[in-house]
Amino acid sequence: MRVLIVEDEPYLAEAVRDGLRLEAIAADIAGDGDTALELLSVNSYDLAVLDRDVPGPSGDDIARWIVASGSGIPILMLTAADRLDDKATGFEIGADDYLTKPFELRELVLRLRALDRRRQRSRPPVLEVAGLRLDPFRREVYRDDRYVALTRKQFAVLEVLVDAEGGVVSAEELLERAWDENADPFTNAVRITVSSLRKRLGEPWLILTVPGVGYRIGTDADA
Structure with missing residues (x-):
């Protein structure tokens, strides 16, 4: 599985990337929206993890781009806001799941695995x-x-x-x-x-x- 992490906090992004690698999940990092869109246009990803508040095009803008592209890449939104209205907006834009900061890496891994399984419904879990x-x-x-x-x-x-x-x-x-x-x-x-x-x-x-x-x-x- 290959994942794109869009996160402008470098220490957090690198920690997540290193943690995912320990779970046999390859991950690329984009620290801003422009870089994220560039990577999405040239690489094939199974999942996208988007921080909503990043420089340049926001996480919401990136989510809209993914949806409009028709790629079907599942989107997991990261945010420091846990208000229901904020989450509702994210889901309306196209997010498939939500994780509020701070979070446990293990929970992120489980959510990514679950999204990947749903992405390929014809494929059994095992x-x-x-x-x-x-x-x-x-x-x-x-x-x-x-x-x-x-x-x-x-x-x-x-x-x-x-x-x-x-x-x-x-x-x-x-x-x-x-x-x-x-x-x-x-x-x-x-x-x-x-x-x-x-x-x-x-x-x-x-x-x-x-x-x-x-x-x-x-x-x-x-x-």
């Missing part, structure tokens, strides 16, 4: 494919009922591959969805992570390489 069982909320992976311990980045990569339901995912897409805007497009991080993930899952290999295209979940019999 993902299953080719003998794998992946629970995004508990961050647990089982292969044929055997628990598999993964690093945060390995889990993030596997979640993208499983979500593709056997479809091919390019290295560029994995880099975009499991890392963040600071990732070097020329790095071998994807290849190294996929290789280590494949070994963690064990034989027979479940992550197949499609030469010149990318990776997919499957078995040698499917190749």
Whole structure:
């Protein structure tokens, strides 16, 4: 999952970003509305976390832009105001959820996971494919009922591959969805992570390489 955080308090924004990374959620930061709109126009995000009071176009303006774009990106509003009228206005603009400052990071993570689940209603909360069982909320992976311990980045990569339901995912897409805007497009991080993930899952290999295209979940019999 990749999230855009629009927050003009740098320490808070960085703390949230670092906390989300610990939950295998990639996050980019925009400290003002103009930067947020620029990032939204060039990147693909699963969710947006918007502080309503940011320099330039406000969080409300950004929410309107997201809604008008038709992207369907769920919006979680952050605000220091907890008045019902303020929340009602946010929902009318297009917010899908609300969180009042100060907040616990764990609650933010749970709300983001819930929004992502609702975004893809056809996808069950627990993902299953080719003998794998992946629970995004508990961050647990089982292969044929055997628990598999993964690093945060390995889990993030596997979640993208499983979500593709056997479809091919390019290295560029994995880099975009499991890392963040600071990732070097020329790095071998994807290849190294996929290789280590494949070994963690064990034989027979479940992550197949499609030469010149990318990776997919499957078995040698499917190749």
